Amino acid sequence: MSSRPVSALAAMAALALGAPAFAQHPALAAPQGATARMQSNDEQAWINDPHMHAFYDTTVQAFAGGPAKVDVDAYEQKSFAIFRDFAPRMHMTPEGMVDHLKLIPRQVVQIVKEDPHVLDNYRNFVDATFGPQG
Numbered sequence: 001m002s003s004r005p006v007s008a009l010a011a012m013a014a015l016a017l018g019a020p021a022f023a024q025h026p027a028l029a030a031p032q033g034a035t036a037r038m039q040s041n042d043e044q045a046w047i048n049d050p051h052m053h054a055f056y057d058t059t060v061q062a063f064a065g066g067p068a069k070v071d072v073d074a075y076e077q078k079s080f081a082i083f084r085d086f087a088p089r090m091h092m093t094p095e096g097m098v099d100h101l102k103l104i105p106r107q108v109v110q111i112v113k114e115d116p117h118v119l120d121n122y123r124n125f126v127d128a129t130f131g132p133q134g
Contacts, residue, residue: 047126047133051086055079056125059108067113072106079105 046052062075083101084094092100111128112118118128126133 043130047130049086049089051082051089053122054082056119056122058082059112059125060119062109063112063116063119067116070109072109075109076105079108 058075058078062070062078080098080102083097083104087094087097090097108129115128118124123133
C-alpha cells in the first residue's frame, strides 16, 4: 500500500485520543506525503472495534458494483449511522461525532478509487486508513 497524506481512520482515532486538529482539518493534519501514525495500544483498540469492521463492510458493499457505481450520498449516510452508534464509546454525542467525521466517508471513497485493493480484506483497509501495521 502506498502512503497517503493523512489516513482517514487515523484521523478518527486521533479524535478519540484527544487530537481535535485531526478531526477539524483531517486533510491538513500532516505534511503532504506524510502518513499520520499513532504509536499506542489505543490504535489497536480502534482497529479491533466492531464499528470499524462495520465501516469496512459498508465500504465493501458501497463498491460492490465498481467505483463508477458508488452511491456516495447513500454510503455517506450509512457511514454517519455507524459514527453515531460509535459516538457513546468515545464519550461523544452522536451528532458531535458526525460533525467531526463528516469528511471521512468521501475521503475513503477517494482512497478506494485510487487503490481498489484496499477492499480486498480488512488488513488492507486498515493499512490504507491507519497506515501500515507492524
